[in-house]
Amino acid sequence: xxxxxxxxxxxxxxxxxxxxxxxxxxxxxxxxxxxxxxxxxxxxxxxxxxxxxxxxxxxxxxxxxxxxxxxxxxxxxxxxxxxxxxxxxxxxxxxxxxxxxxxxxxxxxxxxxxxxxxxxxxxxxxxxxxxxxxxxxxxxxxxxxxxxxxxxxxxxxxxxxxxxxxxxxxxxxxxxxxxxxxxxxxxxxxxxxxxxxxxxxxxxxxxxxxxxxxxxxxxxxxxxxxxxxxxxxxxxxxxxxxxxxxxxxxxxxxxxxxxxxxxxxxxxxxxxxxxxxxxxxxxxxxxxxxxxxxxxxxxxxxxxxxxxxxxxxxxxxxxxxxxxxxxxxxxxxxxxxxxxxxxxxxxxxxxxxxxxxxxxxxxxxxx
Ligand SMILES: CNc1ncnc2c1ncn2[C@@H]1O[C@H](COP(=O)(O)O)[C@@H](O)[C@H]1O
Ligand SMILES: [Zn+2]
Numbered sequence: 001x002x003x004x005x006x007x008x009x010x011x012x013x014x015x016x017x018x019x020x021x022x023x024x025x026x027x028x029x030x031x032x033x034x035x036x037x038x039x040x041x042x043x044x045x046x047x048x049x050x051x052x053x054x055x056x057x058x059x060x061x062x063x064x065x066x067x068x069x070x071x072x073x074x075x076x077x078x079x080x081x082x083x084x085x086x087x088x089x090x091x092x093x094x095x096x097x098x099x100x101x102x103x104x105x106x107x108x109x110x111x112x113x114x115x116x117x118x119x120x121x122x123x124x125x126x127x128x129x130x131x132x133x134x135x136x137x138x139x140x141x142x143x144x145x146x147x148x149x150x151x152x153x154x155x156x157x158x159x160x161x162x163x164x165x166x167x168x169x170x171x172x173x174x175x176x177x178x179x180x181x182x183x184x185x186x187x188x189x190x191x192x193x194x195x196x197x198x199x200x201x202x203x204x205x206x207x208x209x210x211x212x213x214x215x216x217x218x219x220x221x222x223x224x225x226x227x228x229x230x231x232x233x234x235x236x237x238x239x240x241x242x243x244x245x246x247x248x249x250x251x252x253x254x255x256x257x258x259x260x261x262x263x264x265x266x267x268x269x270x271x272x273x274x275x276x277x278x279x280x281x282x283x284x285x286x287x288x289x290x291x292x293x294x295x296x297x298x299x300x301x302x303x304x305x306x307x308x309x310x311x312x313x314x315x316x317x318x319x320x321x322x323x324x325x326x327x328x329x330x331x332x333x334x335x336x337x338x339x340x341x342x343x344x345x346x347x348x349x350x351x352x353x354x355x356x357x358x359x360x361x362x363x364x365x366x367x
Contacts, residue, residue, distance in 0.1 A: 005301060006297070006301070008311065008346065009092075009297040009298070009300050009301045009304075009314075010091060010092050010297045011092060011342075011345065011346050012092055012297070012300060012314065012315065012318055012346055013092060013094045013318060013338060013339055013342050013346070014091070014092050014093045014094065014296050014297070014300065014318050014321070015093070015094070015095045015096075015283065015318065015321035015322055015324075015325055015335070016088055016093045016095070016096045016097065016285060016286060016296050017097045017200070017223065017252050017283050017285055017321065017324060017325060018097075018099075018200070018225055018252035018254060018283070018285035018286070018287055019084075019088070019096065019097070019098055019099065019285065019286055019287070019288075019289065020099055020100065020140070020174065020287065020288050021080065021081060021084060021098050021099065021100035021119065022064060022067050022068060022071055022080075022100065023064065023067070023287065023288025023289070023290055023291045023292075024084045024087075024088075024098075024286070024288060024289045024290050025047075025067065025071070025080055025083070025084060025290040026083065026084075026087055026289075026290055027044060027048065027290070028083075029079070029080060029083040029084075029290075030044060030047050030048070030070070030290070031044075032079070033070040033071065033076065033080070034070065036070075036076075037069075037070060040069055040070065042066055042069065042070060046063065046066045047063060047066055047067055047070070047290070047291070048063075048290060048291055048292075048293050049063070049260050049291060049292055049293060050293050051293060053260065054259070054260055054261075054262050055260060055261060055262070056261070056262055057176070057177070057178075057205075057206065057261045057262065057263060058176075058178075060260075060261050060288075060291065061176050063291050064291070067290075067291075068103065072103075072105045072107070072108050072110060073105075073108045073110055074110060074114050074115075074117075074118045077110075077115060077118035077119060077122070078118050078121060078122050078125075081098070081118070081119050081122030081123070082122045082125060082126055084098065085098070085122065085123065085126045085131055085133065085135055086126065086131055087289075087295075088133055088296070089126075089131045089132045089133040091295045091296055091297050092296070092297060093133050093296055094132065094133055094134065094335065094338060095133065095134045095135075095136075095322065095325055095327065095331075095335055096133050096134070096135045096136070097135075097136045097137070097138055097169070097170075097200075097325065097326060098119070098123075098135060098136070098137055098138070099137070099138035099139070099140045099172040099174070099200070100115075100119060100137075100139070100140055101139075101140040101141070101142045101153075101174070101175075102115040102116050102139065102140075102153060102156060103115055112152075112153075112156060113156065116137075116139065116156060116160050116168075117160075119137055120137065120160065120164050120167055120168070123135045123137065123167055124167075134327070134331060134335070135167070136166075136167060136168075136169045136170075136325075136326060136327065137160075137164070137167050137168050137169065138168075138169065138170040138171060138172045138198075138200055138326075139153060139154075139156060139157035139160070139168060139170075139171055139172070140153075140171070140172040140173075140174050140175075141153045141154070141171060141172065141173050141174070141175075141185060141188065141189075142174065142175035143173060143174070143175040143176065143177070143179055143180040143182075143184075143185065144175045144176055144179045144180060145175075146180065146184065147184040147185060147187070147188065150173075150184070150185050150188035150189075151187065151188045151191065153171070153188070154171060154188045154189070154191050154192045154197070157170075157171050157192060157197055158191075158192070158195045158197065161195070161196065161197055166328070168197075169197070169198055169326040169327075170192075170197050170198030170199060170200055170222070170326050171189065171192040171197050171198070171199055171200070172200045172201070172202070172225070173185055173189065173199075173200075173201040173202055173216075174202045174225070175202075177202065177205040177206045177209060178206060178208070181212060182209075182212035182213075182215050182216045183212070183215055186215065186216075186219070189201070189216075189219055190219065193219060198222040198223075198326040199219060199221040199222050199223070200221065200222065200223040200224075200225060200252070200326075201216055201219075201221040201223075201224060201225060202224075202225040202226055203216055203217075203221070203224045203225065203226065203227050203230070204224075204226065204227050204228055204229040204230045204236060204240075205225070205226040205228055205229075205263060206228075206229065206263060207229045207234070207235050209229065210229070210235070210236060210237065210240070213227075213230060213236075213240055214239075214240065217240070217243050217244070217247075217249075220243075220247050220249060221249060222249070222326070223249060223250045223251070223252055223283075223324060224244065224249050224250070224251050224252065225252045225254075226251075226252070226253070226254065226258065226263075227244070227251045227253075227271070227275075228258060228263050228264060228271055230244060230271075231271065231274050231275075233274070234271070244280070245278065245280060248280075248281065250280075250281035250282070250283055250324035251275055251280065251281070251282050251283065252283050252285045253270070253271070253272050253275075253282050253283065253284055253285065254284075254285050254286060254287035254299070255267060255270050255272065255284070255299055255302055255303060255306070256286070256287075256292045256293075256294040256298070256299060256302065257286070257287035257288060257292050257294075258270060260292050261292075267302065267306045268306060270306070272284075272303060272306075272307060273307050276307070281320060281323070281324055282317070283317075283320075283321040283324050284296070284299045284300055284303055284317065284321075285299070286299055300314055300317070300318065303317075311347070315343070315346065315347075318339075319336075319339050322335045322336060322339070
């Protein structure tokens with residue numbers, strides 16, 4: 001049975017800005033994939049990290065390798081993408097930016113182009129089927145594949161930005177942070193920027209990336225993934241923090257991912273409050289809801305419980321995420337209207353709407 005808090009967090013309209021497609025596959029969908037490919041001898045313990053379990057970041061990347069074996073045809077991609085979109089919508093996500101690394105597979109005939117097209121097709125089908133969430137796509141550059149592939153990926157993203165009716169909106173830089181150096185990707189990322197693609201870059205996910213982060217900030221990125229080790233208290237620097245603040249670059253923060261992947265020691269030690277207290281734009285995200293066995297509702301609930309956020313503060317947090325999205329102004333406006341309409345539904349009877357004007361002002365902030 002869903003308790004009152006769970007209901008609140010699920011009903012809360014939410015924006016998901018940091019979700020890797022293949023990391024977001026649910027147990028139910030995994031079951032279907034495993035049944036399709038029994039010869040691979042894969043079981044669930046190899047595709048997800050359950051409650052209370054931890055893995056090193058290295059081990060997390062092994063999990064992705066297993067998942068990639070299960071998703072290697074256009075048909076798999078279409079099915080997986082549609083399921084992931086539906087699950088986010090069921091969890092109350094009303095705007096979703098999915099990201100994924102184009103892969104080719106000579107055994108199945110999958111090409112990088114067909115990879116991207118399958119995802120675009122899934123997004124279109126969900127729209128036709130009235131799945132209640134607006135979806136955009138970021139094409140991911142995997143740092144493990146080097147500079148040349150990064151440039152090809154950006155070209156692919158550029159082509160589909162023009163050929164997808166605005167569904168492809170940006171480029172992500174991700175992959176094992178201990179592999180490769182950001183400087184190798186600067187030309188590709190600069191090219192992406194110049195042709196109008198937005199940049200969402202994983203930065204300072206591990207402590208050794210300080211110099212790389214300084215370099216990537218010169219672009220600058222439009223959003224930062226994790227940014228776990230940017231601030232001086234954890235070995236980053238004040239000048240990094242100052243630059244992120246000057247440019248007002250939103251942070252995509254993924255609590256469960258960071259704790260389960262052991263880049264952060266505990267929920268209490270997460271960098272969310274550091275940035276939140278500065279009034280810096282922070283967006284709660286899942287990263288890999290399948291691999292880390294989480295949902296965006298759970299992430300909001302966890303952040304509220306760990307850092308003592310009121311429901312009004314949680315509402316403001318979810319609403320501010322609209323402004324951090326890569327959607328057009330028109331879509332952002334529609335989302336703002338949607339949030340305004342949903343406010344009384346999420347805060348019934350005892351809501352801030354019915355309280356003293358001061359509470360109303362706090363609650364309606366930015367509407
Ligand atoms: C845990 N923290 C993380 N840090 C860096 N990159 C990550 C990641 N989680 C996922 N990815 C990136 O996303 C890919 C899986 O989705 P796609 O196959 O692209 O859909 C991973 O292989 C990795 O490159
Ligand atoms: Zn990520």
